[in-house]
Amino acid sequence: MxxxxxxxxxxxxxxxxxxxxxxxxxxxxxxxxxxxxxxxxxxxxxxxxxxxxxxxxxxxxxxxxxxxxxxxxxxxxxAAPAPEAQAEAVSGEATYNSACAMCHGQGIAGAPKFADAGAWNDRIAKGTDTLYTNAIQGFKGAAGYMPAKGGNAGLSDDQVKAAVDYIVDNIK
Ligand code: HEC
Structure with a gap:
């Protein structure tokens, strides 16, 4: 201590x-x-x-x-003319394959299936212009949600229309 x-x-x-x-x-x-x-x-x-x-x-x-x-x-x-020529040459089929087929090819998430007349006839009856507008601006229907331009904002309106034409032309 x-x-x-x-x-x-x-x-x-x-x-x-x-x-x-x-x-x-x-x-x-x-x-x-x-x-x-x-x-x-x-x-x-x-x-x-x-x-x-x-x-x-x-x-x-x-x-x-x-x-x-x-x-x-x-x-x-x-070099510049090449992409331009490419853009003009873009076909409905190419656009469909790159931007739409992922849903419409197999009918994913309610998307009307490619070449399936039963899924498309009622829609086509609305008129092609309506289909164009709905594909470009997006569309929410009973079956599901169609994103504007298929979710690919880089597509031109004409490309989307061509893709719609391609879909419609292939309905049997
Ligand atoms: C993410 C999935 C998806 C992608 C990608 C997609 N769609 Fe769709 N699409 C849908 C769905 C789901 C519907 C159905 C909506 C409904 O009727 O409820 C639809 C409907 C449509 C319709 C019918 C619209 C109507 O008025 O009945 C058209 C036309 C169409 N799509 C075109 C396209 C085109 C063209 C592309 C590519 C540029 C594309 N879609 C990409 C999901 C998709």
């Missing part, structure tokens, strides 16, 4: 040592902080050099790029 009780003088000594230790630690930390600070400064300086270098490279670069740019630009107009 008496070991746990400190005399005032002993406490004073330990407290003094602790204060001194803290003072030393403070000085050491300041020195370390200074060292880190100066290395950081050096690094920042070299970073700035790097940035200047990059800037210089960027300023020189376009001269080289113009030389390469011209052949690419002349090549572009040649």
């Amino acid at each position: 008496s070991d746990n009780v400190m005399s005032d003088s002993r406490f004073g000594r330990i407290f003094g040592i602790m204060l001194a230790a803290m003072a030393v630690l403070t000085v050491v930390l300041i020195i370390i902080a200074n060292i880190i600070g100066s290395t950081l400064k050096d690094e920042m300086a070299s970073l700035k050099d790097q940035a200047k270098k990059n800037e210089l490279i960027a300023r020189i670069e376009p001269i080289g790029k113009i030389a390469f740019g011209e052949p690419a630009e002349t090549a572009q107009p040649e």
Whole structure:
């Protein structure tokens, strides 16, 4: 028990040592902080050099790029007509196969099945224009939900109409 009780003088000594230790630690930390600070400064300086270098490279670069740019630009107009021709050539069958068959092919989720007259005759009786509109804008009927353009917003109205025509033409 008496070991746990400190005399005032002993406490004073330990407290003094602790204060001194803290003072030393403070000085050491300041020195370390200074060292880190100066290395950081050096690094920042070299970073700035790097940035200047990059800037210089960027300023020189376009001269080289113009030389390469011209052949690419002349090549572009040649390549452009291809997708256009493709879009025009898109058939109802191709659109149907890529955007509609997943549901209508097997009659998934209530979709009227391809070439199934029983599933389509009542719909066709509504008129082709109604079918176009419902296929383009989407349609919620008793059988299920037909998403607008079959869920493929990238299709043009004409492509969807062609796909409807393809479906209707194949009813037996
Ligand atoms: C996610 C499944 C799904 C896809 C994909 C889909 N359909 Fe449908 N479609 C349906 C369903 C379900 C119905 C039936 C809705 C009803 O009558 O309740 C339907 C109905 C229709 C109808 C009849 C609408 C009417 O007025 O009775 C047409 C026409 C049609 N789809 C065309 C298309 C075309 C064209 C595509 C492709 C561009 C397509 N569908 C893609 C599910 C789909």
